[in-house]
Amino acid sequence: MAARVIPVMSFDALAPHYGWMEFVLAGEKLQYCRTAFLDDIPKAGNSLLLGEGNGRFLPACCQQFPDAHITCVEASAAMLVQARRRLARSGFARSRIAFVQADVLAWTPPPKEAYDLIVTNFFLDCFRREQLEQIIRMVGCAAAKNANWLLADFQVASGGVGKLRSKAILWMMYVFFRAVTRLPARQLTPPDSFLHGAGFILRQRTQTEWGLLRSDWWQRPR
Secondary structure (H helix, E strand, O other): OOOOOOOOOOOOOOOOOHHHHHHHHHOOHHHHHHOOOOOOOOOOOEEEEEOOOOOOOHHHHHHHOOOOEEEEEEOOHHHHHHHHHHHHHHOOOOOOEEEEEOOOOOOOOOOOOOEEEEEEEOOHHHOOHHHHHHHHHHHHHOEEEEEEEEEEEEOOOOOHHHHHHHHHHHHHHHHHHHHHHOOOOOOOOOOHHHHHHOOOEEEEEEEEOOOOEEEEEEEOOO
């Protein structure tokens, strides 16, 4: 009997279109979520950007922390091409930025690495519960004792019309992305309990779009 082939998630087909799709569907709302707490967190020296995609957050991070070393881990080669182009257009040097093409589920942080800033923007919602737990545990082990974690993502609103609206939007999104990118997740799994388990506490949170969008600042106390 032939072994079952498990489809691998890939955003390559969407990479050339992701920028205009985001602008048409959401304008600057997602970018606001990505950068909501960037001005508030302590100075970062060693940053890890997981699932950076086409690089919307990267230039803002470079501008905020001009001396930081930044590692971008992204599975899609086509998305990394877009991220490099965006960085070049922004005029920031690439010498302190490491682009790593890797599936985060198979990636291992370099030994003795300690990241004081971790960023997961619209990324953790791609994974099933057990995968999400694995990712956060792995990243938590590579985080510095006083690390900050910025997270922007979708969520189910707490109640009322907002809850119904967010459920409908999330259902459509998962149907689309599962068909086009072979997304592993079928539904959204909140990462909060796993972040708490990795030693992080929620410092601040903003919610927009009737509760559909959230921006979090998590921090690991000294």
